[in-house]
Amino acid sequence: MSDKHVVVIGSGFAGISAATHLATAGYQVTVVEKNSTPGGRARKFESGGFVFDMGPSWYWMPDVFDRYFEKFGKKVADYYELVRLDPSYAVIYGKDDTLNIPAELGSFRQMLESIEPGSGKQLDEFLSQAAYKYQVGIHDLVHKPSRSLLEFARLSLLRDLFRMDIFQSMSTHVRKFFKEDKIIRLMEFPVLFLGETAEKIPALYSLMNYADIALGTWYPKGGMHKIIEGMVSLAEEKGVTFQYNSPVSRINVSNGKATSVTLEDGRQLDADVVVAGADYHHVESQMLQVDYRNYSEKYWDTRVMAPSSLLFYLGIDKKLKNLLHHNLYFDEPLGPHADAIYTRPRWPEKPLFYVSAPSVTDPSVAPEGKENLFILVPLAPGLSDTEELREKYYHMVMDRLETLSGQEIRSHVIFKRSYAHSDFMSDYNAFKGNAYGLANTLTQTAILKPSLKNKKVANLYYTGQLTVPGPGVPPSLISGGVVAKEIEKEHKIRKKQ
Secondary structure, eight states: OBSOEEEEEOOSHHHHHHHHHHHHTTOEEEEEOSSSSSOGGGOEEEETTEEEEOSOOOBOOHHHHHHHHHTTTOOGGGTOOEEEOSSOEEEEEETTEEEEEOSSHHHHHHHHHHHSTTHHHHHHHHHHHHHHHHHHHHHTGGGSOOSOGGGGOSHHHHHHHHHTTTTSBHHHHHHHHOOOHHHHHHHHGGGGGGTSOTTTSBGGGGHHHHIIIIIOOEEETTOTHHHHHHHHHHHHHTTOEEEOSOOEEEEEEETTEEEEEEETTSOEEEOSEEEEOSOHHHIIIIISOGGGOSSOHHHHHTSOBOOEEEEEEEEESSOOSSOOSEEEEOSSOHHHHHIIIIISOSOOSSOOEEEEOGGGTOGGGSOTTOEEEEEEEEEOTTOOOOHHHHHHHHHHHHHHHHHHHTSOOGGGEEEEEEEOHHHHHHHHOOGGGOSSOBOOOGGGSGGGSOOSBOSSSTTEEEOSTTSSSOSSHHHHHHHHHHHHHHHHHHSOOOBOO
């Protein structure tokens, strides 16, 4: 039994990861979660036989998940079954103009050649550089706590950083290799997960193309929440205790140290270390006195946030045609939509959107003969959302989806739920209702992200998508491990007899 008790606030990917690492190292760990189930944005809900993943739907970077479970002597297969999607996804450029992206690299190369002769050879060079960035980025850089420039001072790493194209935009980088608009849009698509346009995302993130094209798109049978179920099972096996329906109202500080957390129902949990896996801004502005905060409201207002989203969860009473598991609708130009997200925040006139139909792959997530649809429209954070606006955009998107897929859908909807800014704020205390966290721009990378440690409270740490290494499921998994390692160094335990 350890002499140190760690309280982790929030049971998203990062919180569970941090808790499991620390429990394995010998700490007593309690995770407190405001909602009734674990997972944060990766929760699920069920209705009428439909099982909906509420948030993440893409399973990329399978090696990150493999390494996570291997750290604890386990395998992914111990908790869920993975299948590789082939085609990986569909990109719809217009009526009868669709690319089904093949999983096999040779077939992908042939597809590009058919669009732009010579692009196959260019792809090989592009992926060679992307593979190098992936190896250095995912196996080295993202595991650094980014608390000091000295972490990046070794000569070999400085050479790596030079080769990683951190001062060149993704947009410029892609256009060095490809000329055709279809291919450019396809190659720029993965950076949309990072919360900015390709003009402002460093070309370092072509590593996402390597993850997409070389490592593939996968799916955990049963849904993305199966990952959370596996992680919770592992955490509990290691001794982690979970307390649900337990929102935190205050982190109590005395003599420069967090001593306990107070829950909204008045209960108090003593703590030797506190890890905040909840929304960073909410923790600072609502749980800490002003004197103990890392950052001011002015600081947060100047951060570039990744987008929010308007989501629709739909149950359809028939099977649909012309849909893959993942479908990206690029039938309108990205520029005006990006402007509505990043430059002049507003509801977009002609939004791009994404449709996931997991029941195409997995019959277990919908009743027999029916379809499960998840629709996402990226939006600027901080917008006011109303039921009228949600309904307007529902019909706007469904008009195009029905036209482009060649079928009637709305009259077959037997379950419908929407989700947007106000829900992200209510359920996750998300700053400005963001869905993805902090945008991965150059000025918000590594040591320029919000620090994983409080500068005024010696035993308070932060993990998740608003600190290092950044947004997304694999980075959040890594984030929990990074903060756990810092705690192990700075708050060593003595084993009780």
